[in-house]
Amino acid sequence: MRTKSRQEELVLNPKVMGDHHRLLLLRYLRLHGPTSRADLARSLGLAPSVVSRLVRELLAEGCLVERECPKTPLGRRPTLLAFNPDYRTVIGAHIQTDKLECALLNLGGHVLARWESIIGKEPGPEQVFELLFKAVNALRRENTLGIGVAISGLIDVKTGRIVFSPVLQWEGINIREALEKGCALPVHVENDANALAVAELLHGAGRNYKDFLCVMISDGLGGGVVLEGRLYRGMLGGAGELGHTTIDPSDGASICRCGERGCLEEFCSKRALNKEAQRLGLEDWRTLGEMARRGDTHAQKAFLRFGYFLGLGLKNAVNLLNPEAVIIGGDLAEFADLFLHTAKEVVCKHCFPGGRTAPEIVLWQVGKEGFLVGAGGLVVEEFLSSPIRA
Ligand SMILES: [Zn+2]
Numbered sequence: 565m566r567t568k569s570r571q572e573e574l575v576l577n578p579k580v581m582g583d584h585h586r587l588l589l590l591r592y593l594r595l596h597g598p599t600s601r602a603d604l605a606r607s608l609g610l611a612p613s614v615v616s617r618l619v620r621e622l623l624a625e626g627c628l629v630e631r632e633c634p635k636t637p638l639g640r641r642p643t644l645l646a647f648n649p650d651y652r653t654v655i656g657a658h659i660q661t662d663k664l665e666c667a668l669l670n671l672g673g674h675v676l677a678r679w680e681s682i683i684g685k686e687p688g689p690e691q692v693f694e695l696l697f698k699a700v701n702a703l704r705r706e707n708t709l710g711i712g713v714a715i716s717g718l719i720d721v722k723t724g725r726i727v728f729s730p731v732l733q734w735e736g737i738n739i740r741e742a743l744e745k746g747c748a749l750p751v752h753v754e755n756d757a758n759a760l761a762v763a764e765l766l767h768g769a770g771r772n773y774k775d776f777l778c779v780m781i782s783d784g785l786g787g788g789v790v791l792e793g794r795l796y797r798g799m800l801g802g803a804g805e806l807g808h809t810t811i812d813p814s815d816g817a818s819i820c821r822c823g824e825r826g827c828l829e830e831f832c833s834k835r836a837l838n839k840e841a842q843r844l845g846l847e848d849w850r851t852l853g854e855m856a857r858r859g860d861t862h863a864q865k866a867f868l869r870f871g872y873f874l875g876l877g878l879k880n881a882v883n884l885l886n887p888e889a890v891i892i893g894g895d896l897a898e899f900a901d902l903f904l905h906t907a908k909e910v911v912c913k914h915c916f917p918g919g920r921t922a923p924e925i926v927l928w929q930v931g932k933e934g935f936l937v938g939a940g941g942l943v944v945e946e947f948l949s950s951p952i953r954a
Contacts, residue, residue, distance in 0.1 A: 582618075585610060589618055590627060590647060591948050594671075598631045598644035619645055627651050649674065652707045652947070655700055655749075656940030658756060659692055659715040661685065661731055661783070666699040667933075668708070669940040671947075673767045675933060677703055689737045693746065700747045709947050710750035712939030713739055714759035716786065719801040724753040727800050730821050731783065752942045755801045756780070756935050760893055760928070761788025762795055762945070763938030768929035769891050776889040777881055778928070779806060781874075781896035784821070785829040789885065806881055807833065811873060831873035834895060840866040853899040864902070871903030875910025882915050882923060893928030900927055 588608055593599060599607070605615040622628040629648045633641040649672030657666045662685065668677040679699040683692060700711060717729025724740020740751040754762075761778035764770035770778065770790060778788045785807030789796040796803050807829035808822050817826030830836055837849035844862050846852050856863035878890055890911075892900060904925065912922045930937055 585614060586618055586622065587948060587950075589615070589622070593628065593645060593647040594948065598633075598646040600633070600642040600644055602642065604645065625651075647671070652709045653705050654709050654940040654943040654947075655703055655711045656759075656936035656938070656943075657696060657699065657711060657713045658759075658935040658939065659696075659713065659732070661687075664692060664695050664699065665936060666696070666703060667936040667940070668703040668705070669937065671944050673763070673937040673941055675936070679703055686733055689734060689739075689742070693739075693742050696743060697746045700743075700749070704747075704749070708749060710752065710943040711743060711747065712759070712941070712943045713743070713751065713753045714756040714935045714939040715739070715753065716756050716784070719753050719755050721752070721754060721797060721801055724751060726753070750943070750946070752939070752946060754939060754942055755786070755788070755797075757786030757804060758788040758795055758797065758801060759938030759942065760930070760934045761790055761804070761891075761938070762941050763930040763934035764891050764893070764928060765790050765793070765795070766941045767937060768934065769889070769926050773888040775885070775887045776891055776923075777804060777806075777878075777885060777887050778891045778893065779878070780894040781832060781892065782834055782894040784833050784835065785877075785894075787881070789887075791885075806877055809877060809880060811876060828873065828877040832870055832877065832896075837866065837870065837896075849896075853902060856899075856902050867899065867902035868906050871906025872910060874903060875907035875914075878907060878911050878925070879914045882911060882921060886921050887923050889924045889926060891926055891928055893930075893934065897927055 589604060592608060601615050601619060605612045619628060627648055628645050631644040631646050633644050649670045652671055653676065654669050655666060656669055662683060664681045664683055666679040667675045669675055679702055681695045683695065715729060716731040718727040720727055723738065725736065725738045726734050728735050739753045743751040757780045760780050764778050770776055774793050776790050780786045787804030787806040789804040808820065808824065808827045810826050811828045811831060812826030818830050819825050820827035820830050834849045837852055841848050841852040846855060852863050852866060856867050908925050911925065912919045915922045928934060
């Protein structure tokens with residue numbers, strides 16, 4: 565027997581249709597900011613009476629708030645309606661190799677409280693889960709909708725299982741199952757570069773673009789792809805793993821932690837710069853950056869090489885996706901003045917054909933909080949994608 569299409573379901577079931585309109589209205593206000601009732605009806609193609617009824621309900625529930633319209637030259641000033649970011653809260657968590665960061669956020673991505681814990685090198689899942697339970701219990705409120713967890717590696721988002729995380733050496737661990745059991749809240753697990761891309765999309769430089777690539781350069785080099793205003797994950801959340809594209813297939817190329825030879829992150833990452841620093845008798849990538857800024861030519865050369873290879877990697881990605889923008893984030897963004905110009909030059913010169921498809925290359929806006937904000941943002945996205953009642 566043929567099942568009903570979504571469209572048929574909407575027409576046939578007034579309750580489903582009402583829920584659908586509620587979500588449309590909430591999503592619109594979240595994206596476009598304060599809007600009048602009349603503009604809402606026009607933009608959403610809904611009858612004014614339907615908008616009035618929905619707004620009445622949502623105001624009573626606290627999902628919306630009324631705002632005064634800025635001064636207009638003439639006539640009556642309509643009251644504007646806005647999505648209320650303080651209606652509920654979410655928890656964002658970022659599991660890293662050396663620490664666990666968590667935050668309580670409002671629905672607008674604003675951090676309300678923080679929790680941080682240092683963890684040992686290559687931590688086991690049990691140790692991290694225990695800390696996560698502690699963090700969630702310390703941060704959660706009665707109105708907390710759920711937990712978003714950002715972690716490096718391939719994630720099966722549907723089940724919350726880590727397929728493989730080379731950084732943590734975790735394989736087949738189901739974070740969602742463990743956390744949902746321990747905390748009794750819905751859990752969303754996401755690759756950390758994808759979470760960062762979502763944060764940029766909702767609150768950062770990505771608001772200006774429909775299609776962009778968000779590149780995170782830290783210990784390794786990760787990436788998140790946004791197409792048509794939505795995160796594109798691919799089969800296992802591995803879309804945008806730019807760091808593991810091959811840039812040097814020769815026998816002498818160094819072997820990446822993924823096991824392959826000559827990956828881009830062997831040239832463009834903190835790890836790669838640490839090797840350069842060691843070679844020059846310096847402490848680490850940060851000291852190398854500081855020396856380059858002070859005019860040390862060897863350190864400067866290391867960053868020029870870094871920029872050149874980053875440019876090549878980006879050029880390949882741009883030829884594949886033709887995005888409007890590339891957003892550069894991660895720890896290395898702090899030293900962008902030393903390598904971004906070179907990377908841009910390579911992209912502008914070599915993107916097919918003759919550099920014509922070169923996108924804008926900009927720095928991240930959300931900064932290090934982006935992983936937490938993006939992880940929490942995914943919980944908000946889920947909340948705004950399914951019928952809700954107060
Ligand atoms: Zn690799």
